[in-house]
Amino acid sequence: GNSVTQMEGPVTLSEEAFLTINCTYTATGYPSLFWYVQYPGEGLQLLLKATKADDKGSNKGFEATYRKETTSFHLEKGSVQVSDSAVYFCALSVTNQAGTALIFGKGTTLSVSS
């Protein structure tokens, strides 16, 4: 079946530190991969995506590369800010005739201190 595994948190970093949140997936076919972010008290927002192998998604200084050979989509940021504190979800999508079915990992909480 299709599944997503994320590193467990919480991840605690100081401002300007380097961030990596690991994500691996199991899927049939060729899924699209996503990172969503959830700030306190809010819904999930799409952070970045990649639709095929070797694609790199990027947004707001965050990056992730679709690695088919290692079935991974790790999220990275070179210098985190306090405002990046949130829960990050890795997800994959399987497309059918009606649209996409998104399967999420359990989420990783990031806490950044100044």
Place this chain on the structure above:
Amino acid sequence: DSGVTQTPKHLITATGQRVTLRCSPRSGDLSVYWYQQSLDQGLQFLIQYYNGEERAKGNILERFSAQQFPDLHSELNLSSLELGDSALYFCASSQVTGGYGYTFGSGTRLTVV
């Protein structure tokens, strides 16, 4: 504002009761998805509707049901509520063709006391 509207934002009710959560999808989106988010289970897919028809079912309990109306808004009905049903319920919508992810609403926080 994501374009997906969920009401109410908060709901407190007693065990055994029934509630209805409402979702209006983003303009032009035909698919609606419901998710339950709890601390222990994470984000669980419940059910998907496309243009009024049920298309996919996830971990949805028999006490729960949903529908999508001709104007494309959707309702999630939760009955015989238990304490364990307390969670955030999210609605999301997407266009017909995939690969672009979903747009999420801000959720309904349900507390069962």
